[in-house]
Amino acid sequence: MIKKEMEKLLNEQFHKEMYSAMQYLAIASYYEEQNLDGFANFYRIQAQEEIQHAMKQFDYVHQVDGKITMQAIPQVKNDFNNNVEVFEFTLKAEQGVTESINRIMKATVEIGDFATQAFLQWFVNEQVEEENLIRNILQKIRMIGDNSSALYLLNEELKTRRIEPATNG
Numbered sequence: 348m349i350k351k352e353m354e355k356l357l358n359e360q361f362h363k364e365m366y367s368a369m370q371y372l373a374i375a376s377y378y379e380e381q382n383l384d385g386f387a388n389f390y391r392i393q394a395q396e397e398i399q400h401a402m403k404q405f406d407y408v409h410q411v412d413g414k415i416t417m418q419a420i421p422q423v424k425n426d427f428n429n430n431v432e433v434f435e436f437t438l439k440a441e442q443g444v445t446e447s448i449n450r451i452m453k454a455t456v457e458i459g460d461f462a463t464q465a466f467l468q469w470f471v472n473e474q475v476e477e478e479n480l481i482r483n484i485l486q487k488i489r490m491i492g493d494n495s496s497a498l499y500l501l502n503e504e505l506k507t508r509r510i511e512p513a514t515n516g
Contacts, residue, residue, distance in 0.1 A: 353460050354413040356451045357404055361415050363447055364401035367440065368394045370423040374437070377427055383498075385505035386430075389484075393437075395510045400470065407466050430498075434485040441481055445474040 349357075375390035405415050427433045448470045455464035484501075491497040 349408065349411040349413040349463070350458060350460060352458060353451075353454065353463055354408060356454055357408050357413070357463070358415055358418075360447055360451060361401050361404045361408070362418050362420065363444060364397050364404065366420050366423070367444065368397035368401065369420055370440065371397060371437075373423045373425045374427070374433055377425065377433070383502050385502035385507075389505040389508050392508050392510050400473070403469075407463075411462065430488045430491075431485070434481060434488055438478065438481045438485060441474065441477045445478060448474060 371390045371394035375387045375394065378384070378387035378390060408415050424436065427436070448467060452464060452467050452471060455461070455467065484505075487501055491501060
């Protein structure tokens with residue numbers, strides 16, 4: 348049985364993941380409006396991944412005899428000025444998720460919840476990948492600057508991204 352403190356922390360994380368999904372859909376919509384379908388695709392995939400993350404947490408909490416309690420999702424940001432702003436915003440958001448997962452991981456150690464610690468290790472690894480991915484795209488966008496041909500090529504590259512099947516990790 349999960350301790351109430353851990354159940355509360357995982358509920359908060361579940362809602363952060365759902366918020367991230369909504370935020371990434373808002374960014375996908377921004378890119379649809381800009382006719383950058385590759386960028387829109389990238390953020391649609393990001394949103395799907397965040398929902399997968401939330402569902403992993405949902406399933407785990409119920410598996411250890413806890414409960415996820417639905418709450419309101421805060422308003423997302425819908426308007427951006429440029430690609431650099433979008434990806435800097437995204438990197439900051441991912442760093443916030445990393446920080447949140449690290450806080451929960453620390454709590455698992457403090458209260459001796461080794462099952463949740465093992466469960467969260469997948470998320471620790473996933474966040475390293477997420478931050479690296481966003482950081483790399485941000486670097487490319489900064490290199491591109493105002494070069495529309497290079498932006499076109501990056502857009503085409505981002506069109507090829509597909510959702511990875513959910514793992515039980």
